[in-house]
Amino acid sequence: GSGIGDGHKVQQPGDDAGVVQCEDGTTKACFVYLGEHNGVLSCYEGVQLCEDGRYGPCEEGIVVKRLRTSGPAGMRVMSLSDAGACEDNPCDPSCQVFDEEPDGGLSLESETQGPTWQTGPSGDGNWPTGWADRGIVEPCKSNNDCQHDQYCFEPETGPCAHSKCATGGALVPSCDSCVEAVCDVMPTCCAQGTATPTGLVFEDTFSAGNAKGWTLAGDWEIDTAKAGFNDPSVDTTPTGDEQLAGTTVGGKYSKSHNAAMTSPIIDTSGSGRLVLTLRSWERFYDGDDDGYLDVSTDGGSSWSQIYATSAKANEWKSLSFDLGSYRSTQFRMRFRLVSNGDNDADGGWSIDDVTITNIPFLFAETFSGLNSQGWTLQGEGEIGAAVAGSYDDPGDDTTSGSTDKRLAGTDIGERYEDNRDESMTTPTLDVAGVGPLTLTLRSWEQLESGYDTGRIYVSSNNGTSWTQIYSTSAESSSWKSLSFDISAHRSTQFKLRFRLMTDGSVRNGGWSLDDIFIAGFACRGVGDVCDASHSCCQGLSCSGGVCGPAWSAGCIDKVGEVCGSYCPQTGDCDHAVCLEGGPLDSSCDTCAAQICALDPKCCTDEWDAYCVAKVGPVCNQTCAPLQADCRPFNPGEVNPYCSETGKPDLTAGVPCGNTVPICNRGDATLPANTAYFFFIPGASADSENIDGFTECEVAEAPPTASKRCAIYEAIPAGECRNLVCDSGTINAGGIAVNPIPGTGFSGWYSGKYGEAYTPVAECNCQNNWTWFKKSPAIACGEPSCLSTTVEAKIPTVNMFIAFDKSGSMCAP
Structure with missing residues (x-):
C-alpha cells in the first residue's frame, strides 16, 4: 500500500512463484510502467527483495519521467544466448538493451583513453549533460527544502529545546524557520513571555529571600533550611534552593519570645473564593509555647486570629484558610511565636510556600435577581424577600451589602405542608476544570427534628443520576455556613438540587437558602491555575501550576499543515516512541504500554532518553536517527x-x-x-x-x-x-x-x-x-541505470563480432 514513509509497493509483471527463483536476501532492480501522457512515460523504478525463493513486489522506489524511445529502424535485437523472460516494458532498460559477457570475459586492448566518468556533487558542473539539478536541501527542515513533487520526511529541527516532532515545552520561534511559521498561526506553541497565574493574589516561596518585604521581628528570619534542633533540613518548594522562613533557622527559639513575621499590605478586594494556603513545620516545646496566625483588614491596626498551634512534630503539613470575610485593600497577615520563660525551647516554627489565591466563582447565586438564573422549582419552593413570620423563618438574607433581603425557601414566612417532596434544581452548569471545586452556601434549617429531612444532591450527567452530599433534620433558628468539596463531580453537565421531604404531622418554618457559590478554576487558557495531573489546559502545558504555552500534539500537526513536513508517528501517540518529548498515553500504542508498565513516569512525567532507550529491548524496535530527507510522492498519494x-x-x-x-x-x-x-x-x-x-x-x-x-x-x-x-x-x-x-x-x-x-x-x-x-x-x-544516490548514464561498449552460422569456415 501507499503511505507516508511506508515505501510504495508495485507488483512487477511476471513475478510468479513458479517462474522466478532466487536466493533469499538478494535484490534486483525493477521497472513498472505507470502510464504515458503527451509522449512522456511515467515509470516507477525500485527494487525487489527475494524472500522464500521468489522476488517480492517492486518497492522503495521513485517515479521518473522519460520520453518514449524506439530502436533503430530496420534492425532487430539478436542474442548469442537464450534470452531471459522479458515482457514489453518501455520503462525497463533490460527489455531494450541486452548486456552480455562472453564466456572468456572481455578485455580492452587499445591505447585509446576510456570514457570519462562524471563525478562530483550537484551543481559543480560535473554532472552529465541534460540532467536536472535537484535543488534540494538535506537534511530538510521543512517542505521549503524539497522540490520536484517531494515532501520532507522526519524533518530536522534547528537549535531548539527539543524536536518539533515531539511534544514538550514551548519552543522559541527563532530556533527554526518551521517553528517560527507554526508560532505565527498558533502562538500557544511558543514561548512568548511568562504567564501570570489567574487568581494569584500573593505568593512567596522565599526563594528570593525577603524580596516581598516581610517585617521580621524577634527570632524570625529567612534563610536556607538547616536540620539542627528538630528544624527541617529542606524546604517545600521544588526549586532546590531550600529557602524558607522560620524562627532561628537551624536553632532554638528564645525564651520569653513574643514576636512576629508580618506581611506587607496586600490587596485582597474583589469577588470569588479567597484562599490562603501554606506549608507549616511546627516544633514547640512540650506544648507550653504557641504559634498564632493572625489577619488584619486595616493594615495591622487590629488583628483577628485564624489559627493557633502548640504542636511538637517533625514534618511539614499543609494549611488552608478561607479569607472570604477578610477582603480588603489593606490586608496583612502575621505569624507570631509566643514562648514562656520558665522552660526550655525547641526548633520553633518554619513557614514556606505562602499563597493567597482568588478562586473564581463558576456559579454565584444571591437571589438578588430573583430567579434570573433559571432554577426549576417543584412544590412550594419560592424565591423572594425574607419574611420572619410566626414560624421562625429568617427575617433577612445573608448577602453582604444587600438591601433586598432576597433568598430561596419553602413557603417563605409560612409553614411547609405535610407529606411533601419538593425540590429546587439549578440549570445545567459547566464546572469543568482543575483542582478543588467547592460548593459553599448559607442554610437556615427549621425542620421537624428526626422526621422531616432536607437533602443536597449533585449530578454530573445533567440529572440522569444524583449523588447525595448532605442531609439535615435540624430544628434551628439561625443561619449556618456549609461547605462541600465537589471536585469529583466536575463536569460540563453539572446540576445541583435541594430537596425537602416531610411526613404527615408537625409543620415548621422550613428550609431557607442564600449565597450559593461554586468556586474553582475552569483552567481553559494561558495564565489559568492548573494541576499537572489534569489535562484541562486545552493543549497548553501545566507548568508550575499555571497553564502556559507548550509544544503540544496540535503544534506537531501544524508542522505538517504549515511546513508541509511529515513527522514520524507511533500508533495514536502524541509523538513517536523514538523521540524524547512529553509523556505518552499508555493506551496510544502497545510499545508505549509496555514501557510505561516498567516505568510509569514515561506516561506521567516525561518521555525522556531513558524511555526511548527501552524501545529496543522492550519492544524489539530499532530507533534510527531522523531521516530528514526529501521523498517523492508515490502514485495516487496525497498530502x-x-x-x-x-x-x-x-x-x-x-x-x-x-x-x-x-x-x-x-x-x-x-x-x-x-x-x-x-x-x-x-x-x-x-x-x-x-x-x-x-x-x-x-x-x-x-x-x-x-x-x-x-x-x-x-x-x-x-x-x-x-x-x-x-x-x-x-x-x-x-x-x-x-x-x-x-x-x-x-x-x-x-x-x-x-x-x-x-x-x-x-x-x-x-x-x-x-x-x-x-x-x-x-x-x-534515455532510460538509465539507478544508483541509490545519483543517476548516471552508463557508457556503452560496442562489440563487433563476425561468425559463420553455416559452419563453412569450420575445420573438417
Missing part, C-alpha cells in the same frame, strides 16, 4: 494534512523536454484552466526562492521574459499531468506553480496578458517550486 480541506495541493516535477509534470496532492480535483504555472528563464535559485518568487510569500514582478503556462487539464487528487507549456520552449530556469501575486506581479501580469491574476486556494503552499540547471537546455534522457 495527509490536506484531508477534509476540500482544496488541491499543487506541486511541480522536473521538466522533461517541453513538458512539465504538475501534480495535485490535495483532496479535491483541480478543475481545468483554473490555475497557471510560470516559467522563469535563467533564474538564479535556491531551495525557497526563484528571482523574488518565494514559496508561501507574496510574489513580486518576475523577469520580463517569464512565461505563463496554463494547467489546461483537470487534475484529480493524487494524480499528475504532463503539461506542454503553451508559451514556448522551457529550456532552463525555474517553475513557480500558483504563486501569490503582489502589486508588482499583478501589474506585470495584467500588462502582459490583459487580465487579472487570481491564484486558486490551496491547502498548502509548500513545494510549489521547481528549478533546474540553466544551461544547456533540459532534455529527457
